[in-house]
Amino acid sequence: MPLASPKNTVNIYSIMTKPSTNKGAQEALQSLLNTPHLLWRGKDAVHALNKQLQAQLPSIPSGYDSLDACLPWRGWPNNAIVEIIHQHWGCGELQLVLPLMRQLSQAKRWILWISPPCLPYAPGLVRAGIDPAQIIVVHDKPPLAQLDTLWSAEKALQSDSSALVLLWPSRLHAKHLRRLQLAASKGNTLGIVFHQHHIRHSPSVLQIRTETKEDTLELCVLKARGCYHTPSLQIRLEHP
């Protein structure tokens, strides 16, 4: 739940205890009401403000309408870390990101893959509509050390030049995610972390658990900042 910052809390207190026509206090209250992401105001107000809120949040359409509809950003958040928790790599989790990569690569934006489980295959990417020339892979044989992977991810997220960073870390802690989250908001980059374990108290903005069932990918939104229910949905996988 988003909390009001301490400064604003003091303002509310002063207004409530001493109702007055103090102009400064009125202004402070008004300015606080105008920052809906800092103040929780009950269900009705939330609904009323939702549209206004969504207009403010920068986002990129995910390419799946059903997913867009249940996310507060109506798409992927623009400058944050998204966790995708899956059972095993290659189970369709990359399909969630394919429309996004297609869109970014056609706009000639750079996409970095950091320590992927395997090298991406250009014909498959081309078939999915992705320009492989816009993809840069950071990996090594033997695999990069955990610290090097995270360091590369942080640098890539901080950089203005990359639009999307896909990261496959071997182990991850909440403190790592916090740093990556800061880097992403600094560099205005979307970072997508693929891993297999649910991290409690994760500081990431969006957590999605995926499960593959035959031809569909079942998504469960575990956490989305600014959204208080955890919707589940199904996405039909495009298969050859």
Next chain:
Amino acid sequence: MNGQLHQLPLGLKPHKVQPSQRRKPNDKPRLQRKNSPLWYAVCLPQLEAGRVSSELNQTQPSTQEKLQQLAERFCTVSSKVCIEPPHCLVFETRSTLKYFGGIEKIRSQVDKIIRTQLESWQLPIEYYQAAAPTPSASLLLAQAGYNLVIHQQGNLRSALGEVSVQTLPIDSKKQRRQLHNSGIRTLRDVWRLPKAAMSQRFGTGFTAQLERCLGTIAQPKQGYESKPRFCSDIDFDFAVENTTLLQHAIQELIDRLSLFLQRRELAANHLCFELIHAQEPAKIIDIELRQASRSAQHFLLLSNTRLESLLLCAPVQTLRIKVERFSPFVAQKGSLDLLEKQDQDNIDQAPIAPLLEQLQAKLGKQSVKGISYHREHAPEHASGHHSYGSICSSATQTYNPPHNPRPCWLLPAPLKLDTYQGKLFYRSSLMLISGPERIETRWWSSMQIERDYYVAHNRAGMRLWIFHERQGSRNWYLHGVFS
């Protein structure tokens, strides 16, 4: 050159001209004098004499290198410096005369340069200099040991008259003897003789040489163009053992480099650091730049990133930076938002090269790769992974997507699949979905491919690209994983 001339003071004495020709202080400068060129020649005979000893001493640069170093120094005095082997330099001074405020000022500059250079090479300070309207004449005067300055072309004839014929650059011994036997000792003797007869007797080359001295034949000169090269080092007072201290030194060196680049309008293509140890061989750190740059900030970031992952094997005595490959500096194209709104997307996307270079500096060259698509039938060769040099090629390619299913991941090598109770098995039993797609290629090489490709899925929901060999052991392999 006689012994007396060696002792001459280095000051240039103006050549004495006829009283009628001498200008009075209030005279307006004559057009001819103003326009006539002036070439300043410096002759350093010890450079040639010191050749043998310098070859023995490996640390001393060769004569040619010394001349080049001097020429580079003289570039501060003149815009056109020419090296005249074996031991002379000549440079144009008319254009800089006014800037420096007279020939005497230039002479003091030249003196200073030569003295410091000769002292650094530990050579005797001994040199001759002369200035004349033609390069050949000034060289001849300097070689003959006359410290003269001649402003007007008309005075050349009389000034050169004293010079011995033997100073002329004549290669053949026979001609020298011939001149001597004809009683020709100085150039004055030559002036007295008819030109036609001289060229008949000694060849047109000989007379042309003299004509060039006098300026009646033009003598174009190719100025020395120094190849840009940057080398600078820091000797530590005490051997440095940790990298944080090195970082300060690197910052200093990079500051020097960026100043050099700014002055020359250049951008560096690489940075080469040498960590020189007392006993161990020097450690060389070469940082390649994908795009030539001159940003000190970027250099510093790259070298610090590289240093972080460096383990010093021994204390560092000297840190040296060397840059030999440059390209002309091109300012980044920026545009005002007001004027080019439609280019907004291009503006806010910063170039990727600095990030890639930083990643490479830390992780090594092989770790950062681009992906390329080839129209190749063999699955292994359809996707290339090139290291970063060729990333960022701005050319837009159009791709013809393959007709048949292709996975997004390809295993580095096909993985042999096991069979379990008659069924193919990868983590769980496999079911074929589509196929076969027959690929037969490379029959001309030893890597012949004869395979039937299928798409399969397992219980975990993985879509796999598997193939069945049609030759040899006829095994099943896993080759790729669909997204």
